[in-house]
Amino acid sequence: MPISLAFGIVVGAGLVFLVVFAAERGRRARALSDVTLPDGVGAVLETLDSAGFVVDPSNNVQKASAMAIATGLVVGQQVAHPEIVALIERARVEEHAASEELHLARSLREETDLRMRVRASRLGSRYVLVLAEDHTETHRLEEVRRDFVANISHELKTPIGAVGLLAEALDAASDDPEQVRYFAASLTRESGRLGRLTQDIIELSRLQASDPLNEPALVDIRSVIHTAVERNRVEAEARGIEIVTRGGKHASVVGDSDMLAVAVHNLVANAVHYSPDGSRVGIGTAVTDHGIVEIAVTDQGDGISEADRERIFERFYRVDPARSRRTGGTGLGLAIVKHVVQNHGGDIRLWSQLGSGSTFTIRLPEASTASVPVREEN
Structure with a gap:
């Protein structure tokens, strides 16, 4: 009996301890829930365009702006980046706000990084407010500018x-008429190439600074293709290359006809340059069930390797630099095409196979699906 009595006492004491522990934890939880954010902080975060959030003493996120969640700074109720957590801890012990430019990995899009100016400051005695400005695009544009200047040079x-x-x-050859003619012809070729390069640089700069949808016009795709074909017909006929157009369905897009003609011309010119003599270049148009106008330019050239396909639209990138320079190429043609298409709200796709040629396809929203008023273009 004494053993049974002792066992009962132990069990009873354990039950009492569990009841008291549960009650104390409930009291602490209620105490924490009674502590609210300072007035107005939640409303400010809800209307904030930039990234911002508030953390409690355990670094749990109590409130976050939509941009903080969209950029991946906050996941659930946790701060996603240890660099920001370290900045928060600094803010707890320092008199003034802690601020730093952070280079953060973007969890959902690993191919890009975030460059954020992050500022953490104490908010009352318990909380820390974190504000972050996204400088990613600014840094990207600066890198593009540096690369562009270096490439141009x-x-x-x-x-x-x-x-x-x-x-x-x-x-030096002024006394030799034959040599004079030879060097004069070479000088004419180089000056022409220099002129084309300068014109393409000006064209690319203009495309980057303008938006053709600011003054929208209805553009007939058949007219754009006709202009591009005529600009390349002389060179194609000289080499026995046949330019064939197919898909005569009427289609219109919203934008600038001159820009679109330049884009299609560049694709046709590339197809002619890289196709063998006596071959064929095809230009096809179609309208998908989703209201997308597709312009496909197909050649019968050597094709493009997978490694080159990833860089083909970069400025000054050439698949065959020696041949490109011989034919007067500037390395800017496809970069111009990409900018024109993107400025018109579309995209460009490439299919290619070594030994079987290539197909570049411009995809643009059909004008009938556009919700903006447009003017007819002369």
């Missing part, structure tokens, strides 16, 4: 140097 150096050397050779 490199590309201009070759023809300018060639013009100088040819001018010297022309002067």
Whole structure:
């Protein structure tokens, strides 16, 4: 009996302890729930366009703006990046707000990074307010600007140097008419290439600075294709290349007809340049069931390798640099096409197979699906 009595006492004491522990935990939870954010903080975060959130002493997120969630700074009720957590801890012990430019990995889109100016500041005695400004696009544009300037310097150096050397050779050969004609022809080719390169740089800069949808016009795709074909017909006929158009369905898009004609012309010009003599270049148009106008340009060239396909639309990138320079290519044609198409709310796709040619397809929203008033273009 004494053993049974002792066992009963132990069990009873354990039950009492569990009841008291549960009651204490409930009291603490109620106490925490009674502590609310300072007045107005929640409303401000709800209307904030940038990323912002508030954390409690355990670094649990109590309130977050939509942008903080969209950029992946906050996942559930947790701060997603240890770098921000470290900044929060600094803010708890420092007199002033802690601020730092952070380079963060974007969890949902690993191919890009976030460059954020993050500022953490104490909010009352319990909370810390975190505000973040997204500088990703600013840094990206700065990198693009640096690369563009470096590329232009490199590309201009070759023809300018060639013009100088040819001018010297022309002067030295002034007594030899045959040599004068030879160097004069070379000088004309290099100056023409320099002029084309300068014009493409101006065109690309103009495309990056303008928006064709600010003054929308109805553009007839058949007219755009006709203009592009006529601009390439002489060179194609000289090499025995047949340009065939198919898909005569009337289709219109919203935008700038001159820009679209330049884009299609560049694709046709590339197809002619990289197709063998006596072959065929095809241009097809179609309208999908989803209201997308497709313009496909197909050649019978050597095709493009998978590695080159990933970079084919970069400025100054050439699949065959030597051949491109011989034919007067500037390396900007496809970059211009990409910018024109993107400015018109579309995209461009590439299919290619080595030994079987390539197909570039421009995809644009059909005008009938546009919800903006447009003017007819002359």
